Amino acid sequence: MKGIGEMLNVENMVVSYGNIRAVREVSLTVGDGEFVVLIGNNGAGKTSTLKAICGVNSPSGGTVNLNGENITGKPSHKIAAKRVAMVPEGRRVFAGMTVRENLDMGAFLRRDKKSIENDRETVYELFPVLRERFRQPAGTLSGGEQQMLAIGRALMAQPQYLLLDEPSLGLAPIMVESIFEKIVQINRQGISLLMVEQNAFLALSVANRGYVMDSGEIVLAGTAEELLENDMVKRVYLGMEEAEES
Amino acid sequence: MILQQLINGIMLGSVYALIALGYTMVYGVMKFINFAHGDVYMWGAFFAMFLAHFLGGQFLPVLILTMILTGILGVLVERVAYKPLRRAPRLVVTTSALGMSIVLSNLARLLIGSATYPMPKVLAVHDFKLGPSAVINNIQILVLVTAVVLMVLLNWFVNRSRYGKAIRAASEDQETAGLMGVNMDNVVSVTFFVGSSLGGAAGLLVGMYYDAVYSTMGYAAGLKAFTAAILGGIGSIPGAMFGGLLLGIVENFAGAFLSNYRDGIAFLVMILVLLFRPGGLFNAKIYQKRV
Ligand SMILES: Nc1ncnc2c1ncn2[C@@H]1O[C@H](COP(=O)(O)OP(=O)(O)OP(=O)(O)O)[C@@H](O)[C@H]1O
Numbered sequence: 001m002k003g004i005g006e007m008l009n010v011e012n013m014v015v016s017y018g019n020i021r022a023v024r025e026v027s028l029t030v031g032d033g034e035f036v037v038l039i040g041n042n043g044a045g046k047t048s049t050l051k052a053i054c055g056v057n058s059p060s061g062g063t064v065n066l067n068g069e070n071i072t073g074k075p076s077h078k079i080a081a082k083r084v085a086m087v088p089e090g091r092r093v094f095a096g097m098t099v100r101e102n103l104d105m106g107a108f109l110r111r112d113k114k115s116i117e118n119d120r121e122t123v124y125e126l127f128p129v130l131r132e133r134f135r136q137p138a139g140t141l142s143g144g145e146q147q148m149l150a151i152g153r154a155l156m157a158q159p160q161y162l163l164l165d166e167p168s169l170g171l172a173p174i175m176v177e178s179i180f181e182k183i184v185q186i187n188r189q190g191i192s193l194l195m196v197e198q199n200a201f202l203a204l205s206v207a208n209r210g211y212v213m214d215s216g217e218i219v220l221a222g223t224a225e226e227l228l229e230n231d232m233v234k235r236v237y238l239g240m241e242e243a244e245e246s
Numbered sequence: 247m248i249l250q251q252l253i254n255g256i257m258l259g260s261v262y263a264l265i266a267l268g269y270t271m272v273y274g275v276m277k278f279i280n281f282a283h284g285d286v287y288m289w290g291a292f293f294a295m296f297l298a299h300f301l302g303g304q305f306l307p308v309l310i311l312t313m314i315l316t317g318i319l320g321v322l323v324e325r326v327a328y329k330p331l332r333r334a335p336r337l338v339v340t341t342s343a344l345g346m347s348i349v350l351s352n353l354a355r356l357l358i359g360s361a362t363y364p365m366p367k368v369l370a371v372h373d374f375k376l377g378p379s380a381v382i383n384n385i386q387i388l389v390l391v392t393a394v395v396l397m398v399l400l401n402w403f404v405n406r407s408r409y410g411k412a413i414r415a416a417s418e419d420q421e422t423a424g425l426m427g428v429n430m431d432n433v434v435s436v437t438f439f440v441g442s443s444l445g446g447a448a449g450l451l452v453g454m455y456y457d458a459v460y461s462t463m464g465y466a467a468g469l470k471a472f473t474a475a476i477l478g479g480i481g482s483i484p485g486a487m488f489g490g491l492l493l494g495i496v497e498n499f500a501g502a503f504l505s506n507y508r509d510g511i512a513f514l515v516m517i518l519v520l521l522f523r524p525g526g527l528f529n530a531k532i533y534q535k536r537v
Pocket residue numbers: 017020022040041042043044045046047048049089198
Protein backbone atom coordinates (compact mmCIF):
# COMPACT_ATOMS: atom_id res chain seq x y z
CA MET A 1 0.00 0.00 0.00
CA LYS A 2 2.76 2.42 0.86
CA GLY A 3 4.77 4.11 -1.78
CA ILE A 4 7.25 6.88 -2.37
CA GLY A 5 5.68 10.30 -2.12
CA GLU A 6 3.14 9.24 0.49
CA MET A 7 2.86 12.03 2.98
CA LEU A 8 0.66 14.29 4.98
CA ASN A 9 1.11 17.77 3.62
CA VAL A 10 -0.39 20.89 5.20
CA GLU A 11 -0.03 24.11 3.26
CA ASN A 12 -0.79 27.63 4.47
CA MET A 13 -3.53 26.37 6.72
CA VAL A 14 -5.61 28.95 8.56
CA VAL A 15 -7.92 28.09 11.47
CA SER A 16 -10.26 30.70 12.92
CA TYR A 17 -12.74 30.69 15.75
CA GLY A 18 -15.03 33.59 14.97
CA ASN A 19 -12.69 36.57 14.84
CA ILE A 20 -9.80 34.78 16.51
CA ARG A 21 -7.20 33.42 14.11
CA ALA A 22 -5.71 30.56 16.09
CA VAL A 23 -3.59 29.20 13.21
CA ARG A 24 -2.12 31.49 10.54
CA GLU A 25 -0.80 30.01 7.33
CA VAL A 26 0.83 27.00 8.85
CA SER A 27 2.68 24.62 6.55
CA LEU A 28 4.11 21.31 7.64
CA THR A 29 4.70 17.81 6.34
CA VAL A 30 4.88 14.35 7.81
CA GLY A 31 6.61 11.86 5.56
CA ASP A 32 6.03 8.15 5.42
CA GLY A 33 7.32 6.53 8.61
CA GLU A 34 8.49 9.81 10.06
CA PHE A 35 8.18 10.96 13.67
CA VAL A 36 7.49 14.69 13.70
CA VAL A 37 6.83 16.83 16.76
CA LEU A 38 5.07 20.16 17.08
CA ILE A 39 6.16 22.14 20.12
CA GLY A 40 5.04 25.50 21.44
CA ASN A 41 3.62 27.32 24.42
CA ASN A 42 0.07 27.24 25.70
CA GLY A 43 -2.33 28.75 23.22
CA ALA A 44 0.17 28.58 20.33
CA GLY A 45 -2.39 26.81 18.15
CA LYS A 46 -1.06 23.25 18.27
CA THR A 47 -4.34 21.55 19.12
CA SER A 48 -6.14 23.71 16.58
CA THR A 49 -3.69 22.53 13.93
CA LEU A 50 -4.28 18.84 14.71
CA LYS A 51 -8.03 19.26 14.90
CA ALA A 52 -8.12 20.94 11.52
CA ILE A 53 -6.02 18.17 9.97
CA CYS A 54 -8.32 15.42 11.17
CA GLY A 55 -11.52 17.27 10.37
CA VAL A 56 -12.84 18.13 13.82
CA ASN A 57 -12.66 21.77 12.73
CA SER A 58 -12.53 22.88 9.16
CA PRO A 59 -9.71 25.18 8.14
CA SER A 60 -10.73 28.60 6.82
CA GLY A 61 -7.81 28.66 4.42
CA GLY A 62 -5.04 26.57 2.94
CA THR A 63 -5.02 22.88 2.12
CA VAL A 64 -4.48 19.53 3.76
CA ASN A 65 -3.20 16.85 1.41
CA LEU A 66 -3.04 13.18 2.28
CA ASN A 67 -0.96 11.03 -0.04
CA GLY A 68 -1.76 13.45 -2.83
CA GLU A 69 -5.47 13.66 -2.12
CA ASN A 70 -7.00 16.92 -1.00
CA ILE A 71 -8.86 16.26 2.25
CA THR A 72 -9.29 19.87 3.36
CA GLY A 73 -12.50 20.45 5.28
CA LYS A 74 -13.76 16.88 5.06
CA PRO A 75 -15.70 15.73 8.13
CA SER A 76 -13.74 13.80 10.73
CA HIS A 77 -15.43 10.45 10.08
CA LYS A 78 -14.35 10.60 6.43
CA ILE A 79 -10.78 11.46 7.33
CA ALA A 80 -10.74 8.64 9.90
CA ALA A 81 -11.64 6.30 7.03
CA LYS A 82 -8.41 7.39 5.30
CA ARG A 83 -6.40 5.88 8.14
CA VAL A 84 -5.60 9.06 10.00
CA ALA A 85 -6.13 8.46 13.73
CA MET A 86 -5.97 10.87 16.62
CA VAL A 87 -5.17 10.62 20.30
CA PRO A 88 -6.95 13.75 21.48
CA GLU A 89 -5.78 16.22 24.07
CA GLY A 90 -6.96 15.11 27.52
CA ARG A 91 -7.38 11.48 26.33
CA ARG A 92 -11.16 11.66 25.86
CA VAL A 93 -11.78 7.97 26.49
CA PHE A 94 -15.46 6.95 26.56
CA ALA A 95 -15.69 6.91 30.34
CA GLY A 96 -18.89 4.88 30.69
CA MET A 97 -17.78 2.20 28.24
CA THR A 98 -15.43 -0.62 29.13
CA VAL A 99 -11.80 -0.74 28.08
CA ARG A 100 -12.67 -3.44 25.57
CA GLU A 101 -15.55 -1.36 24.15
CA ASN A 102 -13.28 1.64 23.80
CA LEU A 103 -10.92 -0.49 21.73
CA ASP A 104 -13.89 -1.70 19.68
CA MET A 105 -14.79 1.92 18.95
CA GLY A 106 -11.27 2.45 17.62
CA ALA A 107 -11.96 -0.33 15.12
CA PHE A 108 -15.43 1.04 14.29
CA LEU A 109 -14.76 1.30 10.55
CA ARG A 110 -13.24 -2.16 10.22
CA ARG A 111 -15.15 -5.36 9.50
CA ASP A 112 -12.29 -7.89 9.42
CA LYS A 113 -13.02 -9.62 12.74
CA LYS A 114 -9.93 -11.83 12.74
CA SER A 115 -7.46 -9.05 12.18
CA ILE A 116 -9.26 -6.79 14.66
CA GLU A 117 -8.74 -9.53 17.23
CA ASN A 118 -5.06 -9.73 16.31
CA ASP A 119 -4.69 -5.99 16.69
CA ARG A 120 -6.41 -6.11 20.05
CA GLU A 121 -3.84 -8.69 21.14
CA THR A 122 -1.06 -6.42 19.89
CA VAL A 123 -2.48 -3.50 21.89
CA TYR A 124 -2.75 -5.70 24.99
CA GLU A 125 0.88 -6.74 24.53
CA LEU A 126 1.93 -3.12 24.20
CA PHE A 127 -0.11 -2.11 27.26
CA PRO A 128 -0.65 -5.23 29.43
CA VAL A 129 -2.61 -3.27 32.02
CA LEU A 130 -5.39 -2.83 29.47
CA ARG A 131 -5.82 -6.58 29.23
CA GLU A 132 -6.13 -6.82 33.01
CA ARG A 133 -8.75 -4.08 33.01
CA PHE A 134 -10.63 -4.97 29.85
CA ARG A 135 -14.05 -5.19 31.55
CA GLN A 136 -13.62 -2.09 33.63
CA PRO A 137 -15.32 1.20 32.66
CA ALA A 138 -12.66 3.45 31.15
CA GLY A 139 -13.63 6.24 33.54
CA THR A 140 -12.30 4.21 36.45
CA LEU A 141 -8.78 3.92 34.99
CA SER A 142 -5.93 6.10 36.24
CA GLY A 143 -4.78 8.99 34.08
CA GLY A 144 -1.82 7.04 32.72
CA GLU A 145 -3.96 4.01 31.98
CA GLN A 146 -6.47 6.23 30.19
CA GLN A 147 -3.65 7.62 28.06
CA MET A 148 -2.62 4.08 27.15
CA LEU A 149 -6.22 3.31 26.28
CA ALA A 150 -6.50 6.41 24.10
CA ILE A 151 -3.36 5.35 22.23
CA GLY A 152 -4.52 1.73 21.99
CA ARG A 153 -7.90 2.86 20.71
CA ALA A 154 -6.27 4.92 17.97
CA LEU A 155 -4.06 1.96 16.99
CA MET A 156 -7.15 -0.20 16.56
CA ALA A 157 -7.94 1.86 13.47
CA GLN A 158 -4.74 0.55 11.82
CA PRO A 159 -3.66 4.10 11.08
CA GLN A 160 -1.05 5.14 8.56
CA TYR A 161 -0.80 8.52 10.30
CA LEU A 162 -1.25 8.90 14.03
CA LEU A 163 -1.74 12.36 15.53
CA LEU A 164 -0.97 12.61 19.25
CA ASP A 165 -1.96 15.67 21.26
CA GLU A 166 0.12 16.01 24.43
CA PRO A 167 0.27 12.38 25.49
CA SER A 168 2.31 13.39 28.57
CA LEU A 169 -0.33 15.79 29.88
CA GLY A 170 -0.84 15.38 33.62
CA LEU A 171 1.25 12.22 33.96
CA ALA A 172 3.99 11.48 36.49
CA PRO A 173 7.51 11.62 34.98
CA ILE A 174 7.99 7.86 35.17
CA MET A 175 4.71 7.29 33.36
CA VAL A 176 5.68 9.87 30.72
CA GLU A 177 8.87 7.97 30.02
CA SER A 178 7.08 4.67 29.65
CA ILE A 179 4.44 6.18 27.34
CA PHE A 180 7.15 7.74 25.20
CA GLU A 181 8.92 4.41 24.90
CA LYS A 182 5.72 2.89 23.56
CA ILE A 183 5.23 5.75 21.14
CA VAL A 184 8.73 5.19 19.75
CA GLN A 185 7.89 1.51 19.42
CA ILE A 186 4.73 2.39 17.48
CA ASN A 187 6.75 4.55 15.11
CA ARG A 188 9.24 1.71 14.57
CA GLN A 189 6.32 -0.42 13.37
CA GLY A 190 5.99 1.99 10.47
CA ILE A 191 3.23 4.31 11.63
CA SER A 192 3.93 7.96 10.84
CA LEU A 193 3.53 10.24 13.83
CA LEU A 194 2.71 13.89 14.32
CA MET A 195 2.93 14.61 18.03
CA VAL A 196 2.13 17.81 19.87
CA GLU A 197 4.13 18.12 23.05
CA GLN A 198 4.93 20.70 25.70
CA ASN A 199 7.87 18.72 26.99
CA ALA A 200 10.20 19.93 24.21
CA PHE A 201 13.33 18.16 25.36
CA LEU A 202 11.71 14.75 25.62
CA ALA A 203 9.85 15.23 22.35
CA LEU A 204 12.94 16.29 20.41
CA SER A 205 15.01 13.47 21.86
CA VAL A 206 12.73 10.86 20.29
CA ALA A 207 11.57 12.53 17.05
CA ASN A 208 13.14 12.87 13.61
CA ARG A 209 12.02 16.41 12.94
CA GLY A 210 10.22 19.20 14.69
CA TYR A 211 8.32 22.43 14.24
CA VAL A 212 8.09 25.23 16.76
CA MET A 213 4.83 27.11 16.88
CA ASP A 214 4.15 30.48 18.45
CA SER A 215 1.02 32.64 18.30
CA GLY A 216 -0.48 30.58 15.51
CA GLU A 217 2.61 30.51 13.30
CA ILE A 218 5.47 28.11 12.67
CA VAL A 219 8.51 30.08 13.77
CA LEU A 220 11.13 27.40 13.40
CA ALA A 221 11.54 24.03 11.70
CA GLY A 222 14.35 21.53 11.45
CA THR A 223 15.68 18.14 12.40
CA ALA A 224 15.41 17.20 16.05
CA GLU A 225 19.19 17.64 16.51
CA GLU A 226 19.14 21.10 14.96
CA LEU A 227 16.29 22.21 17.18
CA LEU A 228 17.92 20.81 20.31
CA GLU A 229 21.00 22.93 19.50
CA ASN A 230 19.03 26.03 18.53
CA ASP A 231 19.54 29.00 20.89
CA MET A 232 15.97 30.16 20.79
CA VAL A 233 14.67 26.67 21.48
CA LYS A 234 17.17 26.24 24.31
CA ARG A 235 16.16 29.51 25.89
CA VAL A 236 12.40 29.43 25.50
CA TYR A 237 11.46 25.76 25.41
CA LEU A 238 14.27 23.97 27.17
CA GLY A 239 14.60 26.64 29.87
CA MET A 240 18.38 27.01 29.50
CA GLU A 241 19.08 30.63 30.44
CA GLU A 242 22.88 30.38 29.88
CA ALA A 243 22.30 29.82 26.17
CA GLU A 244 21.70 33.56 25.83
CA GLU A 245 25.42 34.28 26.29
CA SER A 246 26.86 31.95 23.66
CA MET B 247 -56.40 -6.42 45.37
CA ILE B 248 -52.74 -5.63 45.93
CA LEU B 249 -51.70 -8.32 43.48
CA GLN B 250 -54.16 -6.97 40.92
CA GLN B 251 -52.81 -3.44 41.28
CA LEU B 252 -49.29 -4.74 40.97
CA ILE B 253 -50.13 -6.60 37.76
CA ASN B 254 -51.85 -3.56 36.27
CA GLY B 255 -49.00 -1.33 37.39
CA ILE B 256 -46.28 -3.50 35.89
CA MET B 257 -48.18 -3.72 32.65
CA LEU B 258 -48.81 0.02 32.37
CA GLY B 259 -45.26 0.68 33.55
CA SER B 260 -43.72 -1.52 30.87
CA VAL B 261 -45.55 0.55 28.25
CA TYR B 262 -44.37 3.82 29.84
CA ALA B 263 -40.88 2.35 29.77
CA LEU B 264 -41.10 1.61 26.04
CA ILE B 265 -42.11 5.20 25.31
CA ALA B 266 -39.62 6.63 27.81
CA LEU B 267 -36.77 4.91 25.95
CA GLY B 268 -37.44 7.13 22.94
CA TYR B 269 -37.07 10.28 25.03
CA THR B 270 -33.95 9.11 26.78
CA MET B 271 -32.12 7.78 23.71
CA VAL B 272 -32.68 10.98 21.75
CA TYR B 273 -31.68 13.06 24.74
CA GLY B 274 -28.51 10.99 25.15
CA VAL B 275 -27.34 11.62 21.61
CA MET B 276 -28.76 15.08 20.88
CA LYS B 277 -29.25 16.63 24.33
CA PHE B 278 -32.78 17.88 23.85
CA ILE B 279 -36.24 16.64 24.77
CA ASN B 280 -38.09 15.45 21.71
CA PHE B 281 -41.55 16.63 22.69
CA ALA B 282 -42.94 15.25 19.43
CA HIS B 283 -42.25 11.70 20.63
CA GLY B 284 -45.68 11.32 22.28
CA ASP B 285 -47.30 12.14 18.94
CA VAL B 286 -45.07 9.71 17.10
CA TYR B 287 -46.37 7.11 19.56
CA MET B 288 -49.95 8.18 18.73
CA TRP B 289 -49.20 7.74 15.02
CA GLY B 290 -47.84 4.32 15.86
CA ALA B 291 -51.21 3.44 17.35
CA PHE B 292 -52.93 4.58 14.15
CA PHE B 293 -50.50 2.65 11.94
CA ALA B 294 -51.24 -0.39 14.09
CA MET B 295 -54.97 0.20 13.73
CA PHE B 296 -54.78 0.24 9.95
CA LEU B 297 -52.40 -2.69 9.79
CA ALA B 298 -54.56 -4.75 12.16
CA HIS B 299 -57.53 -3.93 9.97
CA PHE B 300 -55.84 -5.19 6.82
CA LEU B 301 -53.83 -8.06 8.27
CA GLY B 302 -56.45 -9.32 10.70
CA GLY B 303 -55.47 -11.23 13.79
CA GLN B 304 -51.77 -11.63 13.15
CA PHE B 305 -50.04 -10.00 16.05
CA LEU B 306 -46.41 -10.40 15.05
CA PRO B 307 -46.66 -8.98 11.49
CA VAL B 308 -48.74 -6.07 12.80
CA LEU B 309 -46.15 -5.39 15.50
CA ILE B 310 -43.18 -5.53 13.15
CA LEU B 311 -44.75 -3.40 10.42
CA THR B 312 -45.98 -0.88 12.98
CA MET B 313 -42.48 -0.56 14.37
CA ILE B 314 -40.96 -0.09 10.92
CA LEU B 315 -43.50 2.55 9.87
CA THR B 316 -43.26 4.44 13.14
CA GLY B 317 -39.47 4.24 12.99
CA ILE B 318 -39.53 5.79 9.53
CA LEU B 319 -41.88 8.53 10.76
CA GLY B 320 -39.43 9.32 13.56
CA VAL B 321 -36.54 9.57 11.10
CA LEU B 322 -38.60 11.87 8.86
CA VAL B 323 -39.49 14.10 11.81
CA GLU B 324 -35.80 14.39 12.60
CA ARG B 325 -34.89 15.26 9.01
CA VAL B 326 -37.53 17.94 8.74
CA ALA B 327 -37.55 19.52 12.17
CA TYR B 328 -34.18 18.87 13.85
CA LYS B 329 -31.49 18.19 11.30
CA PRO B 330 -31.42 21.79 9.99
CA LEU B 331 -30.89 22.86 13.63
CA ARG B 332 -27.99 20.51 14.42
CA ARG B 333 -25.77 23.37 15.53
CA ALA B 334 -28.47 25.59 16.99
CA PRO B 335 -28.89 26.11 20.76
CA ARG B 336 -30.83 23.25 22.35
CA LEU B 337 -33.69 25.56 23.35
CA VAL B 338 -34.34 26.25 19.67
CA VAL B 339 -34.47 22.54 18.84
CA THR B 340 -36.80 21.91 21.79
CA THR B 341 -39.12 24.61 20.49
CA SER B 342 -39.07 22.97 17.09
CA ALA B 343 -40.04 19.70 18.79
CA LEU B 344 -43.03 21.37 20.44
CA GLY B 345 -44.07 22.68 17.03
CA MET B 346 -43.66 19.24 15.48
CA SER B 347 -45.83 17.78 18.23
CA ILE B 348 -48.66 20.14 17.31
CA VAL B 349 -48.21 19.42 13.61
CA LEU B 350 -48.34 15.65 14.11
CA SER B 351 -51.43 15.62 16.31
CA ASN B 352 -53.30 18.03 14.05
CA LEU B 353 -52.29 16.02 11.02
CA ALA B 354 -53.88 12.96 12.63
CA ARG B 355 -57.07 14.89 13.32
CA LEU B 356 -57.12 16.21 9.77
CA LEU B 357 -56.32 12.97 7.96
CA ILE B 358 -58.05 10.46 10.22
CA GLY B 359 -60.46 12.33 12.47
CA SER B 360 -60.89 13.33 16.07
CA ALA B 361 -63.08 10.42 17.15
CA THR B 362 -61.95 7.54 19.34
CA TYR B 363 -61.49 4.47 17.17
CA PRO B 364 -61.54 0.86 18.29
CA MET B 365 -58.51 -1.30 17.61
CA PRO B 366 -59.41 -4.24 15.37
CA LYS B 367 -59.12 -7.44 17.42
CA VAL B 368 -55.77 -9.06 17.15
CA LEU B 369 -56.71 -11.71 19.73
CA ALA B 370 -59.81 -13.02 21.45
CA VAL B 371 -59.75 -12.14 25.15
CA HIS B 372 -59.31 -14.89 27.73
CA ASP B 373 -59.12 -14.27 31.46
CA PHE B 374 -56.87 -16.20 33.78
CA LYS B 375 -57.51 -16.23 37.51
CA LEU B 376 -54.52 -15.61 39.72
CA GLY B 377 -55.72 -16.37 43.21
CA PRO B 378 -59.03 -15.24 44.69
CA SER B 379 -59.16 -11.60 43.58
CA ALA B 380 -56.61 -11.09 40.80
CA VAL B 381 -57.30 -11.55 37.12
CA ILE B 382 -54.97 -11.26 34.17
CA ASN B 383 -56.06 -11.64 30.57
CA ASN B 384 -54.10 -12.81 27.57
CA ILE B 385 -53.85 -9.29 26.16
CA GLN B 386 -52.21 -8.09 29.34
CA ILE B 387 -49.80 -11.00 29.15
CA LEU B 388 -49.05 -10.22 25.52
CA VAL B 389 -48.44 -6.55 26.32
CA LEU B 390 -46.07 -7.42 29.12
CA VAL B 391 -44.20 -10.13 27.23
CA THR B 392 -43.83 -7.93 24.15
CA ALA B 393 -42.55 -4.99 26.19
CA VAL B 394 -40.05 -7.17 28.03
CA VAL B 395 -38.82 -8.87 24.85
CA LEU B 396 -38.36 -5.51 23.13
CA MET B 397 -36.39 -4.16 26.08
CA VAL B 398 -34.16 -7.23 26.14
CA LEU B 399 -33.54 -6.79 22.40
CA LEU B 400 -32.79 -3.11 22.91
CA ASN B 401 -30.30 -3.96 25.62
CA TRP B 402 -28.57 -6.36 23.32
CA PHE B 403 -28.54 -3.78 20.55
CA VAL B 404 -27.13 -0.98 22.69
CA ASN B 405 -24.52 -3.06 24.48
CA ARG B 406 -23.39 -5.51 21.84
CA SER B 407 -24.03 -4.24 18.33
CA ARG B 408 -21.70 -2.00 16.40
CA TYR B 409 -24.17 0.85 16.04
CA GLY B 410 -25.38 0.45 19.60
CA LYS B 411 -21.86 1.08 20.83
CA ALA B 412 -21.54 4.01 18.44
CA ILE B 413 -24.71 5.50 19.93
CA ARG B 414 -23.29 5.18 23.43
CA ALA B 415 -19.96 6.65 22.37
CA ALA B 416 -21.67 9.56 20.60
CA SER B 417 -23.84 10.17 23.67
CA GLU B 418 -20.68 10.60 25.70
CA ASP B 419 -18.52 12.54 23.28
CA GLN B 420 -19.61 13.35 19.74
CA GLU B 421 -16.31 14.85 18.67
CA THR B 422 -14.29 11.82 19.71
CA ALA B 423 -16.85 9.42 18.23
CA GLY B 424 -16.34 11.29 14.94
CA LEU B 425 -12.60 10.64 15.21
CA MET B 426 -13.38 6.92 15.43
CA GLY B 427 -15.15 7.20 12.07
CA VAL B 428 -18.69 7.45 13.42
CA ASN B 429 -20.95 9.45 11.11
CA MET B 430 -23.25 11.49 13.35
CA ASP B 431 -26.01 11.62 10.73
CA ASN B 432 -26.25 7.84 10.79
CA VAL B 433 -26.15 7.66 14.57
CA VAL B 434 -28.95 10.22 14.81
CA SER B 435 -31.07 8.37 12.23
CA VAL B 436 -30.59 5.01 13.93
CA THR B 437 -31.41 6.56 17.31
CA PHE B 438 -34.63 8.10 16.01
CA PHE B 439 -35.58 4.93 14.18
CA VAL B 440 -35.10 2.69 17.20
CA GLY B 441 -36.67 5.11 19.71
CA SER B 442 -39.68 5.77 17.49
CA SER B 443 -40.21 2.12 16.64
CA LEU B 444 -40.41 1.32 20.36
CA GLY B 445 -42.96 4.13 20.67
CA GLY B 446 -44.90 2.57 17.79
CA ALA B 447 -44.90 -0.79 19.54
CA ALA B 448 -46.24 0.93 22.65
CA GLY B 449 -48.96 2.52 20.50
CA LEU B 450 -50.08 -0.89 19.31
CA LEU B 451 -49.99 -2.38 22.82
CA VAL B 452 -51.92 0.47 24.43
CA GLY B 453 -54.41 0.55 21.56
CA MET B 454 -54.99 -3.17 22.02
CA TYR B 455 -55.27 -2.97 25.76
CA TYR B 456 -57.77 -0.10 25.94
CA ASP B 457 -59.29 -0.90 22.57
CA ALA B 458 -59.09 2.81 21.77
CA VAL B 459 -56.99 4.96 19.45
CA TYR B 460 -57.40 8.74 19.23
CA SER B 461 -55.44 11.73 18.00
CA THR B 462 -54.69 13.22 21.43
CA MET B 463 -53.58 9.98 23.06
CA GLY B 464 -49.95 11.02 22.74
CA TYR B 465 -50.33 13.91 25.11
CA ALA B 466 -50.85 12.22 28.47
CA ALA B 467 -48.83 9.11 27.60
CA GLY B 468 -45.98 11.25 26.31
CA LEU B 469 -45.95 13.37 29.44
CA LYS B 470 -45.98 10.32 31.69
CA ALA B 471 -43.24 8.59 29.74
CA PHE B 472 -41.19 11.78 29.77
CA THR B 473 -41.65 11.83 33.54
CA ALA B 474 -40.50 8.21 33.68
CA ALA B 475 -37.38 9.08 31.70
CA ILE B 476 -36.60 11.98 34.04
CA LEU B 477 -37.25 9.74 37.05
CA GLY B 478 -34.72 7.21 35.87
CA GLY B 479 -32.22 9.88 34.86
CA ILE B 480 -32.61 11.28 31.36
CA GLY B 481 -30.04 9.76 29.02
CA SER B 482 -29.91 6.48 30.93
CA ILE B 483 -31.48 3.48 29.18
CA PRO B 484 -31.83 1.24 32.26
CA GLY B 485 -33.09 4.37 34.02
CA ALA B 486 -35.94 4.77 31.53
CA MET B 487 -36.95 1.13 31.94
CA PHE B 488 -36.89 1.34 35.70
CA GLY B 489 -38.55 4.78 35.79
CA GLY B 490 -41.39 3.52 33.59
CA LEU B 491 -42.07 0.51 35.79
CA LEU B 492 -41.87 2.55 38.98
CA LEU B 493 -44.25 5.17 37.64
CA GLY B 494 -46.73 2.56 36.40
CA ILE B 495 -46.81 0.78 39.75
CA VAL B 496 -46.99 3.94 41.89
CA GLU B 497 -49.71 5.34 39.69
CA ASN B 498 -51.83 2.21 39.92
CA PHE B 499 -51.60 2.00 43.67
CA ALA B 500 -52.29 5.70 43.99
CA GLY B 501 -55.22 5.31 41.61
CA ALA B 502 -56.66 2.51 43.71
CA PHE B 503 -56.58 4.49 46.93
CA LEU B 504 -56.91 8.11 45.77
CA SER B 505 -58.56 7.67 42.43
CA ASN B 506 -59.14 11.38 41.80
CA TYR B 507 -55.47 12.17 42.04
CA ARG B 508 -54.12 9.41 39.86
CA ASP B 509 -52.47 11.64 37.26
CA GLY B 510 -51.23 14.15 39.80
CA ILE B 511 -49.36 11.38 41.62
CA ALA B 512 -47.06 10.82 38.65
CA PHE B 513 -45.89 14.39 38.78
CA LEU B 514 -45.71 14.44 42.56
CA VAL B 515 -43.33 11.47 42.38
CA MET B 516 -41.25 13.27 39.78
CA ILE B 517 -41.03 16.42 41.90
CA LEU B 518 -40.00 14.42 44.96
CA VAL B 519 -37.33 12.49 43.10
CA LEU B 520 -35.93 15.62 41.51
CA LEU B 521 -35.81 17.39 44.87
CA PHE B 522 -33.70 14.65 46.41
CA ARG B 523 -31.89 13.27 43.38
CA PRO B 524 -31.76 15.98 40.71
CA GLY B 525 -29.97 13.65 38.27
CA GLY B 526 -32.71 11.02 38.48
CA LEU B 527 -32.47 7.61 40.10
CA PHE B 528 -29.93 6.26 37.61
CA ASN B 529 -27.57 9.11 37.09
CA ALA B 530 -26.05 8.74 33.65
CA LYS B 531 -22.80 10.36 34.74
CA ILE B 532 -21.64 7.77 37.23
CA TYR B 533 -18.14 7.75 35.88
CA GLN B 534 -16.44 11.07 36.23
CA LYS B 535 -13.49 11.70 33.98
CA ARG B 536 -10.23 12.00 35.81
CA VAL B 537 -7.90 14.82 34.91
N1 LIG C 1 -13.22 26.37 20.29
C1 LIG C 1 -12.54 27.52 20.40
N2 LIG C 1 -13.18 28.71 20.37
C2 LIG C 1 -12.51 29.86 20.48
N3 LIG C 1 -11.19 29.95 20.63
C3 LIG C 1 -10.48 28.82 20.67
C4 LIG C 1 -11.12 27.54 20.56
N4 LIG C 1 -10.18 26.58 20.63
C5 LIG C 1 -9.01 27.23 20.77
N5 LIG C 1 -9.18 28.57 20.79
C6 LIG C 1 -8.12 29.59 20.90
O1 LIG C 1 -7.18 29.35 19.91
C7 LIG C 1 -5.88 29.53 20.40
C8 LIG C 1 -5.06 28.29 20.16
O2 LIG C 1 -5.59 27.24 20.97
P1 LIG C 1 -5.03 25.77 20.91
O3 LIG C 1 -5.89 24.94 21.78
O4 LIG C 1 -4.87 25.36 19.51
O5 LIG C 1 -3.60 25.95 21.59
P2 LIG C 1 -2.53 24.87 22.02
O6 LIG C 1 -1.27 25.24 21.35
O7 LIG C 1 -3.04 23.51 21.80
O8 LIG C 1 -2.41 25.17 23.58
P3 LIG C 1 -2.16 24.15 24.79
O9 LIG C 1 -0.72 23.84 24.79
O10 LIG C 1 -2.55 24.95 25.99
O11 LIG C 1 -3.03 22.97 24.58
C9 LIG C 1 -6.02 29.89 21.86
O12 LIG C 1 -5.90 31.30 21.96
C10 LIG C 1 -7.40 29.46 22.21
O13 LIG C 1 -7.95 30.30 23.19
